Amino acid sequence: MIVAIDGPSGAGKSTVSKLVAERLGFSCLDTGAMYRCVAWRAAQEGVDLGDQAQLGRIAREARIEFVHEPGSIAARAVLVDGCDVTAQIRTAQIDRAVSAVSAVVAVREALVDQQRAIGAGGDFVVEGRDIGTVVFPQAEVKVFLTASNEERARRRVAQNAERGVGSVDFDEVLADIVARDARDEARAASPLVAADDAALIDSTRFSRDEVVARICALAAEKLS
Template identity: 60%
Template sequence: MIIAIDGPSGAGKSSVAKACAKTLGFSCLDTGAMYRCIAWLALQKDIPLDDDAALGELARACDIRFGHSDGDPIPKTVFVDDNDVTSAIRTSQIDKAVSPVSAAPSVREAMVHLQRKVGLSGNFVVEGRDIGTVVFPDAQLKIFLTASPEERAHRRVRQNADRGVGSIDYEEVLRDIMRRDEYDSNRAESPLRPATDAHIIDSTEDYIEDIIAKICSMAHACIQKTAEEV
């Protein structure tokens, strides 16, 4: 079973996806981290972020891996080839670089191929920006998680402060979120938008625990329906 969770930057997709995966006993796939890996690698190799051909070659050649603790479906570390980039892909520099990289058609083609290969190997909660519309259009449950830009900026600042990576300047983070919303929503390749059959959840006023419970309840209903149809 695939649970697709899409939404803009800072909406809480990663936290919600990880919690839902743990509750349901699913694995979790952070597709955003995969695009961040390509952005990090492109900067390391001085590849222009608008060079689609070079970025695509990079995406097809690199090895992206997630490290897990025994028995934990949630990845703890991210590797590009032999490099542990868990913290390196969460900097403000990568925040700015990931939008043009993720918009490159050749990069999206390579990543979508890899995401489908991973996701079809079991039960996954997959989060990103085009999971329900492009990567897994037949996902049994689709969620579009959003929140106001201001609330998302506050969350991102707190998150960056907790992990000691990324900007903690609220105005800077808010500008970056609004810039990325504009970019992601208007890009030609797989723009950010809810799938026509997605459940839209606005988390601005809700506690994360309530959102997790709501999604898990929807998932159990899907599982029950599938079991009855077999």
């Protein structure tokens, strides 16, 4: 079974996906991390974000790996060509670059192929922005998770402060979130949009545990 969780930046997809996967006994795949890996590699190589051919090359050639501890649901580390980039792909610089990278058709085609190959290997909770619409349109459970701009910015600031990575300036984070939403929604390739058959959940009004319970209930209906 595939549980697809889509939504904008800062909606809580990563945390919720891990908790849902843990409760269901599924594995968890963070597709956004894969686009961040391409953005990181592009920065390392000095590739201009407008150079679509080079970004496509990186997406095809980069070896992206998720390192799991035995029996773990979520990845302990993310590697690009053997280099641990778990922290490096979560910086403010990558936050700002990843929308441009993910808008490139060649990048999306390369990574979607990888994502489908991974998902074919078992039961997964997959999070991203086009999982239910493009990557796994046949997913048994589809969720579009969102929250208000201010709530998403507050959560991202708290997350950045806890990790010690990324901006902790509320106004800066809020502006970045609004700008990224606009780019993700306007891109020609796989824009950020809820699938027609997705359950819409606004996490502004619900606790994390309530959101997890609602998604698990949707999965339980399908499994039964």
